[in-house]
Amino acid sequence: MITLKKDAMPNLEDSLKLKRCPHCSVDNPNLLTVTQEFKTSSDNGSNLKLWRAYSCRRCGGVVTASCLSNSREVVNIYPEPESVNEVLPSKVKSYLQQAIDSAFAPAGSVMLCASAVDAMLKEKGLTEGSLYTRIGKASTEGLMTKEMATWAHQVRLEANDQRHSDSESTLPTVEDAKRSIEFTQTLAEFLFVLPSKVTIGIEATKH
Numbered sequence: 001m002i003t004l005k006k007d008a009m010p011n012l013e014d015s016l017k018l019k020r021c022p023h024c025s026v027d028n029p030n031l032l033t034v035t036q037e038f039k040t041s042s043d044n045g046s047n048l049k050l051w052r053a054y055s056c057r058r059c060g061g062v063v064t065a066s067c068l069s070n071s072r073e074v075v076n077i078y079p080e081p082e083s084v085n086e087v088l089p090s091k092v093k094s095y096l097q098q099a100i101d102s103a104f105a106p107a108g109s110v111m112l113c114a115s116a117v118d119a120m121l122k123e124k125g126l127t128e129g130s131l132y133t134r135i136g137k138a139s140t141e142g143l144m145t146k147e148m149a150t151w152a153h154q155v156r157l158e159a160n161d162q163r164h165s166d167s168e169s170t171l172p173t174v175e176d177a178k179r180s181i182e183f184t185q186t187l188a189e190f191l192f193v194l195p196s197k198v199t200i201g202i203e204a205t206k207h
């Protein structure tokens, strides 16, 4: 049985102590409260929550967080900090984590996404040819859907060796990196996370 360990949640206080900014991924971000604390509840007065909004000193992005009325421990953070699933093969996990952490250095980030995709395809036995020919093969072999393969061609997955061959191409932007990360996360979900959930589900119904 795989249990996913969640990081401890911070408290709702003047600064929000996260490991990384959910917008720019800076380490130990300076997220300072920019609003007075306010309360919300559902129309019948239940579901009472306390909220604050914080702004990142580096990127200016706003993060909101809430806690329940009986504890200061945060229960919701928006946007949610992006995380990498524990069930991924270790190489895939570390490339993907580094791609997420470096989204604000997008040229490096898209290369790390390409490395993560490369590692996933190798893990599934597709070792020959360029990244895109292997993605095509993965789709014809039914490892991924045709739509996933089309999506792969719409995001930037630049391997080291492709960088020099096309000097005319523009440098990737932060948005490009975020789109590449989203694709890579989805592919990881599809190839590794969902199958492991299915296996756990089958095991669970046996007992």
Ligand SMILES: [Zn+2]
Pocket: 021, 022, 023, 024, 025, 026, 029, 056, 057, 058, 059, 060, 061
């Ligand atoms: Zn930030």
